[in-house]
Amino acid sequence: MTAPRETSIRMLYDGSTIADRVERIAERLAENHTRDRLMVAILKGSFVFAADLMRALMRAGVDADIDFLRLSSYGQGTSSSGTVTVLCDVAAEIADRDVVVIDDILDTGRTLAFAREHLLARGARSVETVALIDKPARRQVRIQADHAGFRCEDVFVVGYGIDMGQRYRGLPFIGHVVEDAPER
Ligand code: IMP
Ligand code: MG
Numbered sequence: 001m002t003a004p005r006e007t008s009i010r011m012l013y014d015g016s017t018i019a020d021r022v023e024r025i026a027e028r029l030a031e032n033h034t035r036d037r038l039m040v041a042i043l044k045g046s047f048v049f050a051a052d053l054m055r056a057l058m059r060a061g062v063d064a065d066i067d068f069l070r071l072s073s074y075g076q077g078t079s080s081s082g083t084v085t086v087l088c089d090v091a092a093e094i095a096d097r098d099v100v101v102i103d104d105i106l107d108t109g110r111t112l113a114f115a116r117e118h119l120l121a122r123g124a125r126s127v128e129t130v131a132l133i134d135k136p137a138r139r140q141v142r143i144q145a146d147h148a149g150f151r152c153e154d155v156f157v158v159g160y161g162i163d164m165g166q167r168y169r170g171l172p173f174i175g176h177v178v179e180d181a182p183e184r
Contacts, residue, residue, distance in 0.1 A: 009158060009168065009175035013150060018132075018160060018174065021149040022049070025130060026056030028147060029100065033062045037098045040090055042115055043070040045104035048161030048169070049132045053102060067092040069101075069118070071111055084114040095123035104162050106131035106148065109141035116143070133157060133174070150174075 013021075039057075041050035050066065057064045070088035101115050106129075116127045131145040137154045158164045159171030168175075 006180045007177055008180055009171070010178050011173055011175050012152065012155075012157060013174040015172045018149070019052070021132075022052045023056050023059070025147045025149060026053055026060045026062075029053075029128075029130070030057060030060035030062045033064070034098050036096070037064065037100060038092055038094065039064050039066040039100045039102060040069050040115070040119065041066060042101065042103045042111065043068050043088070044169075045162050046102050046132070049104055050102050053130070065092070069115060071115065082110065084110055086118065090119070090122070094119060096125050098126045098128070099124040100128045100130060102130045104131070104160075105133045105135065105157070106143070106145050107135050107138045109139045109143040112145070113141045113143045132160075133162075 039050070039054070041047065054064060054066060067090045068088070069086070069090050072083070072085040072087055099119050101112065101119065103112055103115070106112055112129055112131065116129065119127050128146045129143070130147040132149040134145055134148040134151050135154055136151065155176045156164065157174050157176055158168035159174045161169050162174065163169045164177055
């Protein structure tokens, strides 16, 4: 019989590295801000990133409007089911507005591609995309983030709002989940 494996978190990006990246993204977004622009954060994973991005935008001189789109997620596992559904739609009026979609991770691309199509179908004039973490190796759908914080290899990450089975969202850094070898 093998002993159960323990998981531990190996740091990838610490809090101040993330803060720097968020500041840079906000500065770039501030360059072409329009009054009608709406930020749309995809829940739940992007809530910490979106909160920090809003405050960085304010420092960059932009008092942005934000709303939320809750999409179906991985559930308990660590691999995508392939279909995305709307659990809770954006309440704000979207028609003829420039929308910036904010997500935590761009992985297969299905979530962000779905969000973009959904917002365009609701009448958005344009949809720009922001992902804190881009995992290009895993892409299944042709989509790129207009703004990405970090490019990362194919590892499962948690922290800074990002979960594994609803755990680790409160970690102040982003880490990579590793399974420790069982003790012999
Ligand atoms: P995609 O639809 O495959 O691009 O996946 C995007 C969504 O999957 C993100 O919004 C995350 O919620 C989730 N996801 C992808 N990779 C990870 C990961 O490494 N850790 C936790 N969640 C992830
Ligand atoms: Mg997500």
